Amino acid sequence: xxxxxxxxxxxxxxxxxxxxxxxxxxxxxxxxxxxxxxxxxxxxxxxxxxxxxxxxxxxxxxxxxxxxxxxxxxxxxxxxxxxxxxxxxxxxxxxxxxxxxxxxxxxxxxx
Amino acid sequence: xxxxxxxxxxxxxxxxxxxxxxxxxxxxxxxxxxxxxxxxxxxxxxxxxxxxxxxxxxxxxxxxxxxxxxxxxxxxxxxxxxxxxxxxxxxxxxxxxxxxxxxxxxxxxxxxxxxxx
Numbered sequence: 001x002x003x004x005x006x007x008x009x010x011x012x013x014x015x016x017x018x019x020x021x022x023x024x025x026x027x028x029x030x031x032x033x034x035x036x037x038x039x040x041x042x043x044x045x046x047x048x049x050x051x052x053x054x055x056x057x058x059x060x061x062x063x064x065x066x067x068x069x070x071x072x073x074x075x076x077x078x079x080x081x082x083x084x085x086x087x088x089x090x091x092x093x094x095x096x097x098x099x100x101x102x103x104x105x106x107x108x109x110x111x
Numbered sequence: 112x113x114x115x116x117x118x119x120x121x122x123x124x125x126x127x128x129x130x131x132x133x134x135x136x137x138x139x140x141x142x143x144x145x146x147x148x149x150x151x152x153x154x155x156x157x158x159x160x161x162x163x164x165x166x167x168x169x170x171x172x173x174x175x176x177x178x179x180x181x182x183x184x185x186x187x188x189x190x191x192x193x194x195x196x197x198x199x200x201x202x203x204x205x206x207x208x209x210x211x212x213x214x215x216x217x218x219x220x221x222x223x224x225x226x227x228x
Contacts, residue, residue, distance in 0.1 A: 046216035049216060104153070
């Protein structure tokens with residue numbers, strides 16, 4: 001399984017872009033990168049996923065480097081409600097559609 | 112409303128008791144999952160199911176039992192609860208698509224906070 005490395009915590013000013021990095025240097029060619037977040041006392045929430053092209057949806061943008069060894073999740077205009085733990089996950093290869101959650105990055109959006 | 116719901120939200124029980132956590136989804140997703148979340152361990156997979164009557168063990172399945180007689184329900188049972196099973200339990204579901212295989216996002220419930228005294 002490809003492992004991921006994320007900073008333990010980050011701060012971001014409200015209204016600014018939050019850029020959350022993730023390293024996944026052992027990723028395989030057919031493994032997707034997923035991002036989830038978990039707001040306090042809630043279940044994890046799916047944000048976005050991608051294979052090799054950059055992706056954008058209503059929540060965020062995902063930038064994947066050309067060698068696919070790292071990626072960045074971008075929240076373009078962070079709000080206080082974006083304060084959460086953000087998990088970068090590479091799909092587990094074995095049976096089923098399982099996800100392995102690591103420690104994640106605790107993002108604190110400050111006024 | 113459509114979605115995934117877990118019940119109860121909070122449960123306190125005693126060691127040795129049997130307790131069942133319920134999970135219901137309205138999307139008709141093929142896959143369903145049970146995770147537990149503990150400080151210092153993140154989320155760990157307990158069991159998952161690819162379809163009705165098909166279940167398989169995850170990383171930490173000892174002491175747990177699941178069933179999936181209907182697509183929409185995936186109950187998790189602790190047959191004889193122990194203090195080490197005190198945790199927050201999350202249920203999730205995802206749909207199955209042949210392409211791209213196994214890469215559909217999971218949707219989580221709000222969790223059940225279980226305390227075993």
